Amino acid sequence: MRVPDNSNFQINFVNSDNNISMNSNLNNVNDNDYIDFSYGDIDYDEIESEYVNDEDTLNPSSKYSINGEIDDYSQGHYLDCWLLGGLESFSNSEKGAQIIKDAVSCDEDGNYIVKFDGINLKIKISENTLDNARQNPYYSNGDDDILLMEIAFKTVLQQMRDGKIETPECLKDNILDDKDYLLDYGNFDDVVYVLTGNEGSFLSRNTLLNNSYIYDNFARDLKNDFVCIAVGFTSKNHLPTVINDINGNPVKLNNGGSHMWSVKEINSDTVVIINPGNSSEEITISKEDFLNNIDGFEYYYFK
Numbered sequence: 001m002r003v004p005d006n007s008n009f010q011i012n013f014v015n016s017d018n019n020i021s022m023n024s025n026l027n028n029v030n031d032n033d034y035i036d037f038s039y040g041d042i043d044y045d046e047i048e049s050e051y052v053n054d055e056d057t058l059n060p061s062s063k064y065s066i067n068g069e070i071d072d073y074s075q076g077h078y079l080d081c082w083l084l085g086g087l088e089s090f091s092n093s094e095k096g097a098q099i100i101k102d103a104v105s106c107d108e109d110g111n112y113i114v115k116f117d118g119i120n121l122k123i124k125i126s127e128n129t130l131d132n133a134r135q136n137p138y139y140s141n142g143d144d145d146i147l148l149m150e151i152a153f154k155t156v157l158q159q160m161r162d163g164k165i166e167t168p169e170c171l172k173d174n175i176l177d178d179k180d181y182l183l184d185y186g187n188f189d190d191v192v193y194v195l196t197g198n199e200g201s202f203l204s205r206n207t208l209l210n211n212s213y214i215y216d217n218f219a220r221d222l223k224n225d226f227v228c229i230a231v232g233f234t235s236k237n238h239l240p241t242v243i244n245d246i247n248g249n250p251v252k253l254n255n256g257g258s259h260m261w262s263v264k265e266i267n268s269d270t271v272v273i274i275n276p277g278n279s280s281e282e283i284t285i286s287k288e289d290f291l292n293n294i295d296g297f298e299y300y301y302f303k
Contacts, residue, residue, distance in 0.1 A: 059106045064130055064144040066112055068101035072280040073142030079184040083153055084146060084276035085260035086191030089228040092264050092274070095302040096228045099195055104145065114152040118197035119168065123152045138183075142279075150183065156194065157182040170199055188230045188260065188298035198303065204296040218297065219266035226302060229266075231273070232295040234258040243289045246270060251283055253293060260298075 059066070070091035075084055090096030105113045107124065115122040125148060133139045133151050140146050160167040161175045161182065170193055174186045192200035208215050221227045233253035235241050241253040253259060264282055265272035271290040272282050 059110050059112070062106075062110060062127060064112075064127065064148075066104065066106075066144045066148055068104035068145060069097065070100065070145055070279075071143040073140045073146045073276075074278050075276045076136075076140045077138040078140075078150070080150065080153075080186070081260040081276045082186040082188060083150065083183065083191060084140065084279075085230045085262050085274075086188045087146065087149055088274055088276060088279055089188070089230040089262035090191070090195070092262055093222075093225045093228050093302070095225055100145075100149075103195065104148065112148055114148060116152070116156065116194045118192075118194045119156070119165070121156065121165065123155055125151055140276075153194065154183050157186075168193060188300075192300045196300070196303070198300070200298055200300040202296055202298050205291065205294050208294075208297065209291055215266075215291075218299070219268075221301070222263065222266050227299050228302075229263040229297050229299045230260050231263055231290075231297060232258050232260050233293050234295050241293060243285060243293065246284050246286060251285065258295070263297075 070087060073084070075081060087100065090100055103115055103117070105115070107113060110127065112125045112130075113122055114125065129151060130144070130147065133147055139150050156165070157175060159165045160171065167175060171190055174190055175182075189200040189202075192198060203214070218227065218229065222229060233241055235254050235256045235258070238256050240256050243251050243253060245251050253261075259275075259277075261273045261275050263271065264274055267287075269287050270284050271287060272284050273290070274282055
């Protein structure tokens with residue numbers, strides 16, 4: 001059962017084309033809690049700050065260690081494995097990690113900026129907003145950059161749902177009516193589009209099973225940093241799917257539904273995958289178990 005999100009946010013946004021300002025209040029708003037965003041052409045100079053090139057964190061005075069890099073985290077109660085697994089798959093590659101790093105900066109007032117090139121959107125998030133989200137068990141635990149991205153993606157989806165920003169055709173089927181569950185439904189392609197403006201691709205399990213050279217090409221391209229890959233594991237009988245890793249330890253691939261993992265490595269006989277439920281563990285399973293249980297490859301070739 002999903003419980004509504006009780007975080008308190010105030011959202012202000014500006015249409016940069018015609019300078020129309022609007023406000024939208026969510027739940028009980030605190031004056032210092034806000035997410036500002038504007039849409040239209042991004043002025044990159046406007047959102048850069050003196051902290052952007054700091055090695056450890058974008059804002060050294062902040063309680064949050066936000067630097068545009070994905071570290072260890074665990075999924076909260078939101079069913080947003082599609083988002084976390086998608087971001088993790090980007091971070092598994094040098095090119096993808098740079099896309100995420102370039103999306104995060106800080107302004108001179110200590111607010112964090114997330115810019116989504118794919119939809120020409122920038123979002124300003126205050127420390128108070130991060131505080132509220134960090135106390136909410138429905139958001140992830142651990143890495144602060146992942147938390148920042150969850151807040152930013154939820155804001156985007158809500159404004160699309162409310163018709164305040166245009167919804168790209170490829171995202172229209174994934175916008176839920178209930179704002180409290182917005183992060184509970186999405187797919188890898190949503191992450192690709194918002195970050196890059198391009199669409200991801202899907203290749204079915206049967207295609208991979210019947211064409212070994214395609215699998216081998218993906219293994220080569222993943223190693224060469226040409227592509228990022230996520231995979232869904234969907235239960236065949238509404239019960240959790242459990243296999244063993246190469247050391248004989250049980251691995252639960254899902255909880256009886258579908259769950260997205262990122263792919264770190266593809267080797268000749270094994271595959272290394274990462275569960276957004278606990279990204280600190282890289283799990284190695286056999287190629288056979290991998291191919292017998294995935295729905296297919298969700299992937300994006302970097303431009």
